[in-house]
Each structure stands twice: as structure tokens, then as C-alpha cells.
Amino acid sequence: MKVTVTVRLKPGVLDPQGKAIGHALEGLGFAGVTDVRVGRIIELDLAEQDPSAARDAATAMARRLLANSVIESFEVALG
């Protein structure tokens, strides 16, 4: 089944990629962009069919590999 892990920088962690996007948008004439933060989504297709077990597996993967817990937080969602 499909599980989506969303990884975001924790509040307070500088986001240079977001800053660059903000500047680029301004340069393109988009006004009123006060903040930009960039995160990533990892869509996993798991052989596991039990929703609860799939969620647990994805959480373990996020803790181990997909997110850097020092600077990032993550959410796991089915589907």
C-alpha cells in the first residue's frame, strides 16, 4: 500500500533554498511573498497491506533514513 512521508525543516532552522526561491519570485515580479519553506515528500509503495503495520514501517524508515531528526520533522500519512 502507498504511504507518504512528508519531511519539513523544523521551525527556526534556516532554509537557504526557500530564501533563494523567495528572492527569485520577487525578481520575477511576484510581490507579497513573505516567507518560503521547502520540504520533501517521499511516496513509498509497500508490499505490506495492513495500514497500521505500513504506517509503523514508514515511521521506522523516516527515523532511520528519510528524515534528519536534528533539523527536520516528519509526518506519515497513508495514501
Place this chain on the structure above:
Amino acid sequence: MKVTVTVRLKPGVLDPQGKAIGHALEGLGFAGVTDVRVGRIIELDLAEQDPSAARDAATAMARRLLANSVIESFEVALG
């Protein structure tokens, strides 16, 4: 107001980053990962307070800068 743009590779476009994550998960002992796709989320904080106008602005930004329409699709969501 906050608007989130989610950018994904279109179906059929190769995702080497996803493949690398899949191999890494396998190497760490996570079995049963049949596919991994990686996308990104761009969280915009806009001065615009009208939901419809904010959504239109974010869509224009995605078309112009945030997504590469040749290989990527995007979704815009408020909040």
C-alpha cells in the same frame, strides 16, 4: 495566508533519487519496498488574504518557477 505547492515527477519520468532511497532502505533491512518517488513541497506565506487570489498567485508561481512542467506536475492547496 499560507499556500502549499506540492510538486511531483510525472508518471513515467525516471526518479533516480527515489531509486537510491529504495536501495538504501533495502540495504538497511527494510523489505517489501516496491517503489519510491520523491517530490517536494513549497510552503508559501503570502501577504494576499483572499483565498482565491492566493491560490491563483501560487499557481502562477508554480507555472513560472516552482515546477518544471516538462517533467513535473503540481498541486496547490490552501493552508
